[in-house]
Amino acid sequence: MSSTEPLVRFSGVQKTYDGEQLVVRELNLDIQRGEFLSLLGPSGSGKTTTLMMLAGFESPTAGDILLDGKQITRTPPHKRNFGMVFQNYALFPHMTVAQNVAYPLTVRKVPKDEQEKRVQKALDMVRLTGMGERLPTRLSGGQQQRVALARALVFEPQLVLMDEPLGALDKQLREHMQLELKELHRQLGVTFVYVTHDQGEALTMSDRVAVFNEGVIQQLADAQSLYEAPSNRFVAGFVGDSTVLRGTLGGTADAPCIVLGQGQTLPGINVNNAVAGAMVEACVRPERIALHVQAPAALNTVAAQVAGIVYYGDHVRLLCSMGAGQAQATVKLPLTHACALTPPAMGSTVHLEFPTPFTRIYAL
Structure with a gap:
């Protein structure tokens, strides 16, 4: 198999549960070897159904799923040899951490001494060295998350599927785990497919992101392209602030x-x-809008009134009224900006400059 061939190919895949409404429609998607691909979208967009079809827990209504060029559309989950991590971790409460991690090896009848070596390696990998004898109930949410990850990696799968695995963690721990997962992926070179509705999570971690809506991939791109050059109005509104x-x-x-x-x-x-x-609607990222207290010579400026000032810690946001028929404009100012330190008074007039390359106009 040529290394340029995708690891996974969805070809014309459709899925309906009731025979009428398509949850996934005409999905054509190539997943490359060793990449971190996130499936991002709102609830009901088809991202989780896509992951479940890849895992084998759901069958496509139409189309084919290929792994290494071979048909796996009807292959049962246990024969696909994929690692899985869920939001609820699905750990066995009566088994120790080491026994939980060893479970996939036991099922595959790996010899006991080999199991011990692999479990130790997997626990080291997720920084749980020395915790093998504990029960999952004695661990924090973040540690349980790591056990689930070690269990998914211990049998060296070629593909790891994750369904909102960080959703139950608090914000600080979630952000820490995002960086850990990204680093682990870099070290292992295994293919990760990750489902999330959190745009920040998808942008932080992924090599590429597939944005789903109404069963269709709206855009498939790297994080920077997705943020700076959304291909349609839905992506512009769903990914980041505008x-x-x-x-x-x-x-x-x-x-x-x-x-x-x-x-x-x-x-x-x-x-x-x-x-x-x-x-039409034009979408501009808040950090791309230049704020002027005095009217500048630039042609692409609009006068607005300051309607709100919000302090975010690392930046200040000005909410500006643009007049009848327009939504409020949000301007994001770094703390180094003079107006962030001494913001204009409420109700005062400011001038907003919209740079042409970042003013993206979309058909409605």
């Missing part, structure tokens, strides 16, 4: 712009080839 401007498309094919209600124009990028005069 200031959204409503208007109609003006300008020319070479120099498009959004025309706001007051007749003001802001040049931008016409992402979905909206036609002139069509209703």
Whole structure:
């Protein structure tokens, strides 16, 4: 098998539970060897169903799933040899940590002395050395999470599937575990497929992210492309924060712009080839908007009124009223910005500059 061949290929896969509504529709997806791929989307978008079909717990209604070029669509889960980590950990409470980790090896009839070596290695890998004799109930949530991970890795699977595995942890521990998982993936080189509805988690950890909505992958890209260049309005709204401007498309094919209600124009990028005069929305990341207290010479600026000031610790956000028909604009200011230290007064007029390369205009 050529190394350029994907490890997993979904080809024309569909899934329906009731024979009418497609939960996953016409899924074509290649998962590359050794990559960390996240399936990201809101509840009911099809991401977990996709993972369950890959695991073998659900069968596709149509289409094929290939592993190393071989059909596995009807292969039962235990014969796929994939590691699985769930949100609830699914540890056996009456068994010690070492026995829990050894379970997949016992099922595979691995000799006892070999089991001990592999369990020790797996526990070292997830930094639980010396905890093999404890019961899971004596461990913290983060430690139980690690036991579940060690159990998924102990039999050296070629693929590890994770379904919201950090969802039950508190924010600080979750962020710490994200970095640990990413580092573990880097060391092992195993293929990880990770389901989450947390956009920050997906951006932090993944080589690539598949954004699902209504059973369809809306965009499949690396984290930076997904954040900086969303391919449609759904992705722009779901991944990261955006200031959204409503208007109609003006300008020319070479120099498009959004025309706001007051007749003001802001040049931008016409992402979905909206036609002139069509209703459109422009999305701009809050940190890309430049704030000016005095009106600058730049053409792509709009006057706004300060409607709120929110202190976030590492930055300050200004909420600005843009006038009738427009949602509030959010401007993200680093603490090094003069206006973050002494923000403009509530109700005062400021001037917001929208840089053309980051003003992405979407057809509605």
